[in-house]
Structure formats: structure tokens, C-alpha cells
Amino acid sequence: MTTMQSPVRNGVDTATLFATLDAVKGTPEIAKFQFRATNTWVSGTHNRSTINGFYGAMQEMTHTQPTTLDADHPAVLVGGDHGPTPVEYVLHALAACLTAGLANIAAARGVNLTSVSSTVTGDIDLQGILGLSKDVRNGFEGIKVSFKLEGDDPEKLRQVVEQSRQRSAVFDIVTNGVPVSIEVDAG
């Protein structure tokens, strides 16, 4: 009797990863996903989202459990500070996407990671959203991501980060923008 071991590297099941790639190559429809968040206003700048259901692989699916996320403005911005600000969630999303990607890419390339950490900073001049200057945009002027990685050969690690940047959904969204439509049912 032989024991088959799935080739897991960096916590990534590479056999399943490659099988998924092959499945999508054969049936591109599998790759069409729709992600969703539902948000409810609580009071003032405090509101809460729930994330659970999504569509993908040609079926409705749910996460193993729903996640609720509170957002608010801090006291200095006249909020109740019941959670991170919306823009901080964008910084988290960017770090999370790049990090998930580089773990996958490293595994696919046979590159071992021992630790990955990052700090993401976003500079914003609130004169924009406060409507006090037409020369100031509403969003971040710029975002900086600083990665610290340990594992195999440093040059390979740098190449993995670069490939993750080139294949990151959130990096693309944040740097290139996405069309957003807004519908309003006001009763």
C-alpha cells in the first residue's frame, strides 16, 4: 500500500491549484465570478457589511461562514470609531491580495516562503472629501506597499512579488480603476 501525499508548499495545495487551472482552461465559464457585500447603516458614519454569498464555478456558493465588518470614522473625523475607516479597508484588501498571490505563485514555482509581512500606507488630503479645494482629489494621492519576505533565494522572492503584482485583482482595481454604477431606491 502506498500513501499519496498532495504536494503542499507554503500551505498551498499545488496539485489542486494546477488541476483548477486545467479545469478553467477546458471550461472558461468556470472562471466567471460575482462577489458581493451587503451593507446596513447603523448611525452617523457607522455602518456594517455582511459578506457571505457569491457566484462562481457556474453555481451560487457561500463562504463557510458569513463575515460582518464594521466601518466608521474616528473621533477626529466626527465619527464613533466603531471600526476602521473605509479607506483603511482598501489598504488591507491590497496587502491581502498581493500576499495571497505571492504565496500561490511561489508554491507554483517551487519557491519556499518562511515569512511574509507588509505595511501599506495611503496618503490622503481630506480637503477633497470636505469639498474645500477643487485641486485636491477625494481619494488617496498615493499608496506605498513595503514587503518583507524570508524564504528561498532573495532574487526569486522579488520575482514572485513582481509576478503577484502583475496578477493581482486588487492591484489592478486600485491602480487602473473600475466602472461603478449606482442605483437608488428612495421609496
Next chain:
Amino acid sequence: MTTMQSPVRNGVDTATLFATLDAVKGTPEIAKFQFRATNTWVSGTHNRSTINGFYGAMQEMTHTQPTTLDADHPAVLVGGDHGPTPVEYVLHALAACLTAGLANIAAARGVNLTSVSSTVTGDIDLQGILGLSKDVRNGFEGIKVSFKLEGDDPEKLRQVVEQSRQRSAVFDIVTNGVPVSIEVDAG
């Protein structure tokens, strides 16, 4: 003896909101903020961010408490599903920013809200991030936000949503893009 009551509408302390606007008009430096997230890889596509410190109003500040956020890919995308995907956090950020803004704007205009909810959906073809098609982008092809509001006159409510869109930091980031720089310390 008279009791002074702060004019609170929609849970927004409008007196403090207007005082903050006046303060920024007098000293624009107050409006320069830097928000931050630090992220640590856990295993595979699972990673965790902490959000706490930020710079603003000419000083280092912290939230009343740090927030930790787990991100992962679902099982269908070869992850452990230990939290929402990075792109779902972007949808939450967008809903949260528009909702916080409209509560503030409604309060400033003397418009009462009784309820606000929204659903945000983002369509994505994963052939992009999987590197299987050069014609497919990595990020969302499009995002739809559907608001349901109750409160004062429907036309005023619609105008408040429109003004929130025009003054939203995350709407600007997601629709117009932001320059992102990435530094790597690979040891």
C-alpha cells in the same frame, strides 16, 4: 440654567462637523492624513491585517482599538476560506464610504434618514489573475451599487446619494485609480 443640546441628526454631530470644516479651512495642514494597514501571511492564501495607527490633524493617532481582518480564498479557489476574499473587502469599503458620506451630507443638509441599506456586486473573470487570457483584466470588470433609502423626500435622498458619490474617497479610488508603489526587502 439652560441645557445646551448639540444638534445631532442621523447620529451625526453636525455642530462638530461644521466646526471641523471651519478648522480645516483655517489650517489646511489638519486635513493631511495617512492611513495604514500591516499584513502578515499565515499560510497559503490566508493572511491577516491589523489596522490601528494613523496620522492626521498634525499628530500620530490610534483608533480606540486595533482591528484584525482575516482574508483568504474560498475552497473553490484552493484556499482555506478563513475570511472574505481581498476583492470582497473592496466592495465593503465602497459601500461603507458611500454610506458614511451620505449620512454626513444628509445631516448637514437637514435631511432625515430612517434606514439605508445597499448591495454591492462585482463581476470578475478569473481567467485574468490565472494568466489564461491576455484579453481579460485581473480586477472587476464592473461594480454595481444598489441603495435603498428611507427618510425624508425621495428626491432629497437621491440628491444626497449623488453628492456622496461626488465626495467619496473610495469611489474616487475605485473608479479613477491611485498610483501604487511596491518595495521589497527579501533579505
